[in-house]
Amino acid sequence: MATILVATIVELLPTGGSAVADTMPSALPAQLVQDFHAAFGDHHARAVHAKGIILEGSFQPSADGARLSAAPLFRVGVPVTVRFSDFTGLPDIPDTSNDANPRGFAVKFHLPGGAPYDIVAHSFNGFPAATAAEFSSLLQALARSGPDVGKPTPLDRFFADHPRALAFFTTQKPPPESFATAAYFGVNAFIFTDAAGHSQSVRYRFVPEAGEHYLAPNALKARSATYLIDEIGPRVRAQPIRFTWYAQLSELSDAVDNPSVAWPENRRLVNLGVITIDRLAANVPDTDRGLLFLPGNLPEGIGIADPMVTIRNAAYPLSFHERQ
Numbered sequence: 442m443a444t445i446l447v448a449t450i451v452e453l454l455p456t457g458g459s460a461v462a463d464t465m466p467s468a469l470p471a472q473l474v475q476d477f478h479a480a481f482g483d484h485h486a487r488a489v490h491a492k493g494i495i496l497e498g499s500f501q502p503s504a505d506g507a508r509l510s511a512a513p514l515f516r517v518g519v520p521v522t523v524r525f526s527d528f529t530g531l532p533d534i535p536d537t538s539n540d541a542n543p544r545g546f547a548v549k550f551h552l553p554g555g556a557p558y559d560i561v562a563h564s565f566n567g568f569p570a571a572t573a574a575e576f577s578s579l580l581q582a583l584a585r586s587g588p589d590v591g592k593p594t595p596l597d598r599f600f601a602d603h604p605r606a607l608a609f610f611t612t613q614k615p616p617p618e619s620f621a622t623a624a625y626f627g628v629n630a631f632i633f634t635d636a637a638g639h640s641q642s643v644r645y646r647f648v649p650e651a652g653e654h655y656l657a658p659n660a661l662k663a664r665s666a667t668y669l670i671d672e673i674g675p676r677v678r679a680q681p682i683r684f685t686w687y688a689q690l691s692e693l694s695d696a697v698d699n700p701s702v703a704w705p706e707n708r709r710l711v712n713l714g715v716i717t718i719d720r721l722a723a724n725v726p727d728t729d730r731g732l733l734f735l736p737g738n739l740p741e742g743i744g745i746a747d748p749m750v751t752i753r754n755a756a757y758p759l760s761f762h763e764r765q
């Protein structure tokens with residue numbers, strides 16, 4: 442049944458992986474959710490980043506954030522809910538697995554008045570595909586490349602034509618010591634508009650106050666399949682976990698619609714403020730099931746620069762409804 446559905450949707454899709462495809466409100470979001478299921482199985486959980494843990498805290502803005510965007514968020518501290526996660530749609534993926542990279546970091550800012558603002562980031566400064574349509578092709582190649590498939594697999598062929606996808610899967614950092622010791626990247630670009638109406642494209646990054654620490658192979662061997670989930674509770678009870686949130690400012694030559702290319706490291710980073718995580722949430726199935734982070738939930742003063750965000754924003758609720 443699922444195969445027939447996917448085949449039908451594939452016929453409806455525009456061919457190729459152009460940015461134009463990402464602006465179309467086509468069947469692509471539904472296709473992408475099916476692609477995740479084909480690649481990872483459907484476990485009645487998040488289609489991807491299925492394994493995770495929820496914590497609570499607050500955001501305190503910096504003065505520089507308010508200069509860059511008129512968003513009220515940068516004028517007042519607000520509570521946040523965050524969820525750290527492992528990659529793939531496998532709810533029981535071992536935290537020690539390399540396939541669990543990149544790790545996820547999603548933040549929900551509880552703004553005054555109740556309007557939501559969400560950021561959904563991961564621990565790699567880039568993405569394996571330039572557009573959502575290209576990402577769909579990658580997931581389909583992955584799904585068709587099981588251990589019994591002869592070489593070159595569809596994934597090998599995809600990598601041969603898409604070196605950035607190969608780099609994504611082969612240059613991840615080792616598993617982190619803790620979810621609190623990885624840096625996270627927003628990857629897609631957004632537009633900040635200041636009080637005078639001046640606009641600037643930015644990409645987000647979250648830098649851990651505890652420093653970045655990753656596990657050497659020997660140390661990893663001693664860790665359990667749930668070491669990240671087990672570690673974060675005692676850590677946050679002992680002391681708050683902090684991340685500084687930065688906006689990386691684009692320059693004219695930086696593409697805002699291709700998250701597979703990281704912007705040069707010499708681009709200016711503006712400190713937007715600090716996220717302080719100070720307690721575990723009630724990590725019961727109802728809480729996790731009811732939590733939806735939407736990358737297109739934006740406050741006034743922040744807009745979408747990368748069309749991939751629009752497709753993501755349509756795909757996440759489909760997965761959310763499936764897992765109710």
Ligand code: HEM
Pocket residue numbers: 473474486487488489490493524525526544545546547561562563568572573576626627628629700732733734749752753756757758760761764
């Ligand atoms: C076309 C590109 C993408 C698609 C189609 C996609 C799709 C999805 C879907 C369907 C979910 C599950 C939503 C839910 O059930 O609540 C999800 C979750 C997630 N995605 Fe994406 N995603 C894309 C790009 C990205 C990018 C660029 C990042 C990181 C920069 C990212 C990071 C995450 C994370 C961390 C979660 C877990 C959120 C949570 O904790 O609830 N995704 N994605």
